[in-house]
Each structure stands twice: as structure tokens, then as C-alpha cells.
Amino acid sequence: MIRTGALLRFRRALVLVLPGLWVSGVLAWECVSPLGTEFMQLLAAAPAIACAGTGRRRCVLLGGLCALLALLPIGPVARAGAAARLGTCCAILAVVGASYLTSGRGLRLLGQLEQVRQVAAAAQLAVLRPLPPRIDGITLAGVHLSASEGALMGGDLYEVLATPHGVRLVMGDVRGHGIPAIATVAALLGSFRDAAHDEAELPDVLRRLERALQRHLSEKARTGPPGPSETEDFATVLLLEVRGEGHVAALNCGHPWPHHLTRTPEGTARVVALEPGDPLPPLGLFPLPARLPLVPLPPLAPGEALVMHTDGAEDARDRAGRLFPLAGALADAVRSAPLVPAAIVERVKAALLRHTRGLLADDFALLAIGSDGPPLPGPLALPCGRS
Template identity: 35%
Template sequence: MDTSDQQDAAPRAPGNRAVVLGVLAATAAVLLVQAASGTRSRLVLLLVFLPALLAGLGTVAQTVAVSVWVTAVVVVHSALYPPSDLSARLGTLVGVVAAEAVVVALCARRVRRERELFRIRQSAVALQRQLLRPLPARTPEVDLYGLYRPVEEDAMVGGDLYDVADTPHGTRVLVGDVQGKGLPAIGTGFAVLSAFREAAFREAELTAVAEALDAAVERHNAYAVQSGDMERFVTAIVLCVRRGADVRAVNCGHLAPYLRRADGRVEAVPLPAGLPLGLAALTDEPRTVERFALPGDGVLVLLTDGITEAQDASGAFYPADRGLADLAATPAAALPEALDRRARLWSGGRSRDDVTVLALHRAADPLPPPGRQPLPAAF
């Protein structure tokens, strides 16, 4: 799993040097304007806005320091150019001190809130990293490379999921996307992953694996309703790869994968999209298995909509097929990161959803794994 682009640091405050230079420059500008005006106007009081501006970006210590500086400047200015009466002087000082105290309190509240949100988000990301299998992964049939990048926005963590299992029935791969974001979405994803890790080994038929995933989402939704949470669905594709045979796939409402051939041609694999997991009860139609060829020199690319829904300034979506074609010379190991980088350039760096990219190609090792069941006649 490549998370090199994930921002794991808390929100950064401006540097102390930048704050000092900015405050000194603003103070000098206000005092020069005050002197040039040739009047007894109290332009120096404009400096009280400096701590207020810094409170939205800086640390509590920086806000306190600037507040003390502004108060000191106002006191010195009042001593050198006193108001007409003592009550006005005292009123000015009390007002400045009260304003700065409120600003410092608001800054402390903001920093505390940011830290709480950061801890929640980091806990969610850490949990999701533990749920998802590290990549790259190798089985007797395939080499699988990939990238997972959570959305970098507030405390929201999406529901992308994937897994690969070397089973007696072949290598089985899952990629999916849970409706919604946050910890509830991660809970739904955990239910799907847990069901896959059991059914992938237990079930000989790929449709039975998909049905087990569907049942897991339905059970999770039933518990969610009891606890007052919303029901969710999951789009997913389940693949099975065996040596010397076509790839089998069950599409549960997910984006169709792309096949990049050795000559650079890219084509979408025609997989009819069935209903997402959790919605199978809406129809009596059974899930079906589709078959397609995966050449030994081809690369199968599976995506989530974090790539395909990246938008440029005009609102146009990123053309994943064109991006893959432009990356015809990129090896499979580097393809996920390269495609994600191009999608981010397209969108100007804006991330609206999790990004998952898997690149799969057949392993070169010709030896079958020990204990592998023979291919069924209908394969």
C-alpha cells in the first residue's frame, strides 16, 4: 500500500519568524500612517485586529505573544500621545485587554478542536490501514500492485476496500467502495472484508462468494438500523484468476476494470454491472459470472471513483482510459501511483474521495502451487 502522499501531520501554524516579521511590518505601517496623518486620531487601535487574524491560523502561544505586543504598543502610544481625559485612556486600555483576552480564548478553542479532529481522523486512517492488505502482493497466479490514498479532507475517511486471497480455488481479488464516508463506512467495509476472507476459501463458485458478501452487508445494515445508523450499499468486483484459464468476475455495481495490452491499447472490460452489495433483495435475478481473457503480457487495472470522478476546473471528469494509454510504457509496479498522480494534476490537487488503484498481471512462475484443486470442467 502506497500512502506516501498522505498528509499525516497536524495542521501547521505559520512559522514564528513569519509572524514576527508580519507583526513588525504591520505595526510600522500603522504608526507611519498615524504620524503622517498629523491628527490625534487613534489609528494605532487598528493593531488589535492582528491577534484576531492570527487566531484563525496560529498557535495559542503566537496569539498570546502578539496580543501582548499590541497591548504594549497601545499603552506606549497612549503614554506618548494621551487622550484628552484619563477616563478615555483607561477605557481604551480596558477595551484592548478585553478584546485580546477573547481572541486568545477563541484561538485556544480552535486549536483544541483541530487536535480532536486530527486524532479522530488519524485513528480512522490507522484502522483502515490495518484492515487493508499491504501491497504489493504475489500469489502463484498473479502479481498485484496497488495504491490506496484516503481523502485528505477534514476528518472524513472513505470506504474503499480491497483484498487478495490465494485460495484452493485460485487467486481471488476483491475491490469495492462503500457508500458514504467516516467510521460507519469503515465498519461496513470491515464486514465485507471479513466475509470475503472466509467465503473466498470456502466457496468453490464465485457467485457464492458474492452472495456471501451480499449477506454480510445485509446483516450489517440490520445492526446499523437498530443502532440508529443509516443503511449502506457497497459496489464491488470479485475476480478469480487461475493459470491457463480466463479470468472470472462478478460485478456488483462497480466500475468496470481496464485492460492494458502490451501494445499500449487500453480497453474497458465489458462487465455488466449488477446491483451493489446490500441491494440484492430488490431483484430476483441471480448474480452471474463473466469471463474475459487476461494475456500474459497484459495488465488489468481496477479503480474506484476517486480516479474517475476527479474533475478539472470546467467540471470535466478525468478520462482514465486516456490516462492509462498515456502510461503505456509504465511498468505495472509503478502504474497505480502514476495514474493517481495524473488524476490529481487533472483536478488541481483536489481530492473528493478515496483513491484505490490496483494493477494486476499474471505471474511468470510456471509451477502450479501444491495442493491446488484442478480446474473444473466448466471453467
């Protein structure tokens, strides 16, 4: 960070002094040139350099100075006569005018681009809404990093909702990444936000997600540009439900299982990669089976945490091709600190960016939840999904 800041300051200083250095160099060479060659015409480049680097006002001021210098009888140009000096002055003024108009058009385009970015950012935040710090005794934090430059989100998704049936959350990863995947993410999140409140059983929420994905992919195949068919698109999904006394149940369609973070009685942090069973196939590849039994996960006791992630966390590589050690990063994040979701997410994110040097090949999402309050009301039922 220190090196980056120093480099930026150096570049800004260089941009400020470069036009002046150019003018000084041209004048010096004009005065000492042993060949009698005229170099004053090179002063016309100084206003263009100023416009490109420091703005239109400096361009006009420096251009006026160069035009006056071109009229002065300096060096070999003094023998060329007033006509030659006037021609050089006019050429400089023409460059000033062209640079001024070009710079103005560039500023207008930058303003329009900034407006487009603000609209795009607002639209993306409406799809992947910021998480509240606490829901019904559950503390939570999430982060998403897009592999596409300029995008706030991509093919990863998460949401946590307090519903009459408990706290429900979804973590998912659609095929592809970056901006092209946002439409599929929006379809899944929109369906989850309705189904999580409407459906009493978690398997029925998953079936709603499957239907929403199929509708979206069918519509995409009918109206979208030529490309992969809907049979080649899919989404991995992890659904969790937290009920009474921190009991957790899950349904998993091809997604990585969470990590369970606890502390031993001696205070040592433990990171356990949960493997409660084989997940179902990703949504979109095969129809869901008629029976969808819930998978129980370890209860979420006060002082513990569950961390969900997408495969972009485990598949991130450094320049040498080494995979990101997610379990090790989680252990380092809680080695000597409380199991606070916000702190866990921030430390793992920083470790990932250090590992990859900010160059992501795939989208990355991380979601952590913990219990900090009294037990949630209501028993945890583990029913099978309706056929």
C-alpha cells in the first residue's frame, strides 16, 4: 500500500512538471544547437501534453506562453524572419485549440461514464443487497468480489432473511462470472426472497428456486443472443435454516459445504470443514429428486460461527499457481480473536487479495454467521420434501 501511494504521488508530480520540462528542453536545445536547426516548432507539443495530463486551464496558459516564446528571436529561428516565427506561433495556437476541444469532449464522456457507473452500482446493489449486521440473534457479514473489472457483483450470490420459519439463507454460484451472470443471480435471489417467507418447508424453497431457474434459462434461450443452451447452464445452491437453540439444517445442490468455527475449552480455535454427506447435483443439470431430506449441521452455539463460501475462494491462485489455503486463512483469522463474523470476513478477504495480488480469475463470495443472543423460538423439524 505504501509503495502504491508513493508511485501515485510520483506519477502526479511527473504529470505536473512534464510540460514545463518539455518547454525548457526545447528552448535550451534551440539556443545551444550547433547545427542551426530550428526546434521551436516542438513547443506545440507542450499544450497537448498539458491537456492530456493536467487539464484544460493549464493547456491554455502553457499554450499562450509557448506562442509568445515562438515570436521571440531565439537561436537559429532569429535568422528565419518574422514570417517563420508567426507561422510557428499559429501552429502552436492551432494545437491549443484542438487540444482544448478534444479535452472538453473527453471530460463530457468521463462524466457520462461516471453516471453510468453510478446507475450500474445502484442496480447491482439492489440485486445483491448489503446484509444487516444482525438478524434475530444471528450476527452476520458477507463479502463479494467480482472477477470482472468495474463490476460490484457477478455470478456469486447470498442472502439472509428472518422469516416465520426461522432464519434462512442462500449461498450460490451460477455458471460463468461477472456481468453476464447477473441476470441469473437476480432470478434466483428474487425467487428466494419470496419463497423463504411463503414456504413452510425448506425443500419447497429449493423447488421454487429450481422452477425460477428453469423459467429464466428458457426465456434466455428464446430471447437472448446465440450461445450456450439452457442445458449447459446451472447453479450451485446451499440453503440453510437456523431454528430453535441454534439448530441448523441444510440442503445442498453441488455447493461447497460450510466451515464450522469453534473454540476448545482451552481457548484454541478449531476450523472444521463440514462433510455431512454428498450434495445433490447443481440446479439446472438434472431435475430434483422426489424426496429432499434435510441434512442436519452442528448447532450454532453462542461464540461459534459458520462460514459459507463459493468455489472462487478455494480455487484462487497466486502467481506460482498455488491454491488459496482457505482453511488456514480461517484459522489465522480467529487464532487470537473472537469469532465475530465481520472480522472473519474482512481478514479472509484481505488474505485472499494478498494471495492473488488482487487478480481474481473467478468471482469470490464469503458469508459468515454467528449466534450472539438467546435461542431462537420454535423447534427444528427435519421433514422430507413433498414429492
